Amino acid sequence: MAAELSLPAEEAADGGSQQIRDALREAIVERRLAPGTKLSEADVGKLFKVSRTLVRGALQALSYEGLVKVERNRGAFVAYPSPEEAREIFAARRQIEPGIVTAAARNAAPSDIVRLRHLLAEEQRLTGQRGRDARRAEIKASGDFHLTLAAIAGNSIMERFMDELVARSSLVIALYGQSTASSCGHREHEEIAAALETGDAEKACRLMLHHIDHIETDLDLRPKNGIDLREALAI
Amino acid sequence: MAAELSLPAEEAADGGSQQIRDALREAIVERRLAPGTKLSEADVGKLFKVSRTLVRGALQALSYEGLVKVERNRGAFVAYPSPEEAREIFAARRQIEPGIVTAAARNAAPSDIVRLRHLLAEEQRLTGQRGRDARRAEIKASGDFHLTLAAIAGNSIMERFMDELVARSSLVIALYGQSTASSCGHREHEEIAAALETGDAEKACRLMLHHIDHIETDLDLRPKNGIDLREALAI
DNA sequence: CGTGCAAATATTGTATACAATAGCCTGCAA
DNA sequence: TTGCAGGCTATTGTATACAATATTTGCACG
Incomplete structure (x- = not known):
């Protein structure tokens, strides 16, 4: 069971x-x-x-x-996040992540950039593969990108908040995501990393906001009523 | 004991x-x-x-x-927050609270303004009183101002984050606050509320950042070594 | 055949019992 | 007197037992 x-x-x-x-x-x-x-x-x-x-x-x-x-x-x-919760989660990310990337751009050491690049390479590799396991790993890598940014930003409290938000986002995407494509646009992660590498905080910020918008746009936050039914019986 | x-x-x-x-x-x-x-x-x-x-x-x-x-x-x-933790707490607030007040300015209904005004009046009343109990109540009221803003902003996740940050701030102030005056400049709360009432989000934001700066400025985040000693024996 | 009540069952809520670890105190020796 | 060794006590970590509450099953009745 x-x-x-x-x-x-x-x-x-x-x-x-x-x-x-x-x-x-x-x-x-x-x-x-x-x-x-x-x-x-x-x-x-x-x-x-x-x-x-x-x-x-x-x-x-x-x-x-x-x-x-x-x-x-x-x-x-x-947890079975409601569409309302889903919206709150992404609203919270829109409020928090710009600050994160800004701080990350300020703090990033060369070794941090390397770490990000490694993550992106891994993510890229997984994108090419097929199968449930590859997809799982890709989901994880995609989330790790955001978490690594938070780690680079250097505030452990904000990092923890992001931890929670990324985890809950994963649930939301599992429920409401519709594109068969990967959870997060991988390309956008690369662009953000590039902006960080050049120290362009303002650009990184903007890209991040777009990125979050894109993730949320891919969601189908229902009129579905099948969900409610299932929620009623499962929860 | x-x-x-x-x-x-x-x-x-x-x-x-x-x-x-x-x-x-x-x-x-x-x-x-x-x-x-x-x-x-x-x-x-x-x-x-x-x-x-x-x-x-x-x-x-x-x-x-x-x-x-x-x-x-x-x-x-x-908890016995270290100066480093204290800095992180206020850094987090600086990252989060501007978004909160912005959202609050957008969402605030007249009844919300009334609620804020009531809080401020209470805070004001307590400022005039003496005694430990009055001081405690004032601390609480001061924190409630920030929490109420978060509630008005309408994102329950951000509200919870603020809950935590305000509570931990109270600990930090207890440890490192030096001004005998109240925990938070009461005057600044009033100004923020006024900005919100006129819907001036940008101004409210700016005032909030100054407010947080002022609170943190009032802290004496050590070279004190007495703290370390005490930390060693108590924690 | 469906509905409603009731006992039975299963699952969670809380308390207690037992195990393991840390801190302390005593006592002895240098 | 100081330092260390050893057991002793107090406190936490984990498991189990008991109580309370939900859910399900079965039966009687409409």
Whole structure:
């Protein structure tokens, strides 16, 4: 019933709850777990061979970043963002990302540019491939571009905000994206990186805003009513 | 040992953990709980007459918004933001709040302006009073001004981000604020509200940035070494 | 055949019990 | 007196047990 969830067995210094959180998060962001999927505490616990206590902690954590919706006495579900939420997510990105790229343009060291270039190359490579796994990896790489920008910008708080927004965007695209093409225009990422390389913050900013617009334009934020039905039964 | 924590007994629809979280949050933001204070699970549990389970949930939640620091096998402490963190918090606010006021200027209905005016009046009233309680209430009112702006802006995600930033700012001011005067220049809030009332988004934006600058200028972000010492022993 | 109630089942909410780790205190030796 | 060693206590980490709440199933009745 539950999708396959690899447990990487990589132990961090923090509690085992963190590992569950990370595994679930990755599965959600990479869209292996569909929005609306129920995450039963007992089931997840059995998968990871831990008690419900730890699972609860992980689910609660994920609910704080909006990836999981917990309903009292009903359980946890992979978030199923409404069109309204989707709009808010992208509105938030439009408010936040210009500041990020501006700061990134100011801070970027040559090594940062290299890092970005590597990401873009990887993304490019994956674009050429076929198959579900390649698509997943591409989704991840595409998100990582934005997250790397946030890291370069050098404000860990903003970075965390972006983390949440990118993850939730992935859910939204999974639900409302219509173009068969990749999640994000890869070409636009390249242009942004180029602007950053030349230190042209203003241009990078503008490109980023266009980029976000393009992503959102590709969404079909419904009149669909099939969604509501499904939401009613799944959530 | 622990400061007095009122439990308002107001039951929300959500779990009892939420009430503990809210009570602790309020105590931290209003500076009744000093940064660095240890929050023992057993002690807090006894205060609220609940098991450690719920307390843990609350503490974990607070750690997600940066108000509490949880160290593995050591326990939870009221966050003790470093000067570096303080700078990041205000940098984030400078990146976020202009967008908020711009959106607020666009969205503000007359009733919103009324709400802001009420807040300002309350703030004004409290400024005139003396005593710790008045000071606490003033801190809260000052923060509420910024939060209300975020609410008016109409993006619940940005609102949550601001929630976190305002709360953490309160901690920073508690630690590094030096002016005996109130936390925030009250006068500046009034000017921002006035700009909003006339729909002058550009002006409101500019005033907000100045306002944030003023708050940060009032901080003494150390060469102090007493802080490090205290941090070493308390955290 | 459909509807509504009721017991049964399953799942979550909370508390408690047990395990593991950290910090402290005592006592001994140099 | 100082420094270290060892166990001792206190606190957190995790698992389990019990309680409360939803959901489902089955049956009776219209």
